[in-house]
Amino acid sequence: MHLAVLGINHKTAPVELREKVSLDEEKCGALSRRLLDGDGALEVVPLSTCNRTEVYVVASRPEAGQKEILAALTQIGGIPAAELEECSYFHEGDRAVRHLYRVAGSLDSMVVGEAQIMGQIKDAYRLAHKQESTSVLLNRLFRHALEVGKCIRTETAIGENPVSVSSVAVEMAKKVFENLEGKVVLLLGAGKMSELTATHLLSQGIATIFVGNRTLSRAEALADKFNGRAIPYDDLLDYLPLADIVISSTGSPHYVLRKGEVERALRRRHNMPIFFIDIAVPRDIDPGVNDVNNAFLFDIDDLNEMARANAVARKKEAEKAERIVGQEVENFSQWLAGLDAVPTITALREMAEAVKQAEVAKALARFDGDLSEKDRNRIETMAAGIVNKILHEPTVELKRVANERGGYLYVESMRRLFKLNGHKKTETEAVPGRRQAEKDEH
Secondary structure, three states: OEEEEEEEEOOOOOHHHHHHOOOOHHHHHHHHHHHHHOOOEEEEEEEEEOOEEEEEEEEOOHHHHHHHHHHHHHHHHOOOHHHHHHHOEEEEHHHHHHHHHHHHOOOOOOOOOOOHHHHHHHHHHHHHHHOOOOOHHHHHHHHHHHHHHHHHHHHOOOOOOOOOHHHHHHHHHHHHHOOOOOOEEEEEOOOHHHHHHHHHHHOOOOOEEEEEEOOHHHHHHHHHHOOOEEEEHHHHHHHHHHOOEEEEOOOOOOOOEOHHHHHHHHHHOOOOOEEEEEOOOOOOEOHHHHHOOOEEEEEHHHHHHHHHHHHHHHHHHHHHHHHHHHHHHHHHHHHHHOOOHHHHHHHHHHHHHHHHHHHHHHHHHHOOOOOOHHHHHHHHHHHHHHHHHHHHHHHHHHHHHOOOOOHHHHHHHHHHHOOOOOOOOOOOOOOOOOOOOOOOOO
């Protein structure tokens, strides 16, 4: 029984290669069936996002699992095996567990602390479970990984400090207005950064987006993306008083908005604040706007400085998250070690011996000392014989199937049926404040 993961991500492979091995629902099912029908894999969970494609397996032989995953992904991508192998990583045992926990905690993401990966892992696991490609080990591993991810987000501030220019801009806007629902955005220019910032703002409940660009067709194309409205570029001063947030990235060699124009716009809106985001280089908005009451101006340097400071803060939180991951890997490894046949058989016999001794003691106590030593020995011998006969066949069978395909299912079943896991701290109890995990096996 070998736990392993093989994959590629944004650190090891260019987007051109990641695109080729991207897995939709149908491809996930086909890949899982291929691996399960082979000699190597017992359980499979594929995970595919824009930044990674990974395949988690429980394999009978680690080398077979690695080769079969590479072969399956090579076939899906239509690429040479050597090209994929050169960009791939392969982790086994504790390293595979640690990798998944780091992914779930967004420690392995392009933007550390991003929240989307948790939902993507959940969707990948649910799909694999629906396609019946998981069992005891990967059920436990993925549900625990989701708990680890939640724990990291709850017990650290890893996701609280935005580290991209666009997300910093949104956070600053929220400080100005508190609530962005129903606000109006005026987008000047059609640059990628301003488009991304507008996308983030739209997710916060922005009501309307006006788009102005010197080329009206480009303004119309961008407005369509946001279900917004294109405006003639020469009319932007007429729309400025309507805007709560202005994002400018025009590429103009001169200021697009000057201090006096902003002052007039604020008077027309009765001094309700306007938040300006100037992403252009050279700058689009006169720096003197900062001196205008109720005008809040941030340029690209301001946003970059905040993003860098936030990245430092996230790095400190990431160190806390790494310690959580380390503890949780150890806890999972202890649970996994308990699935081995030998400690399971030992625990079973210890449990049976404790029951035997307790019951013999009760029986002997009823005779109130009237039994001879010889009779006492007979009762104890008879009880030991009954226990040994009952345990003999299960013990022999457990040893026989332990190393067969899926044998760990029998081991885990034995532990569950006879409650051999005891009342030790589970992996979910190891982190303070963390809620109990769901039942892991089906």
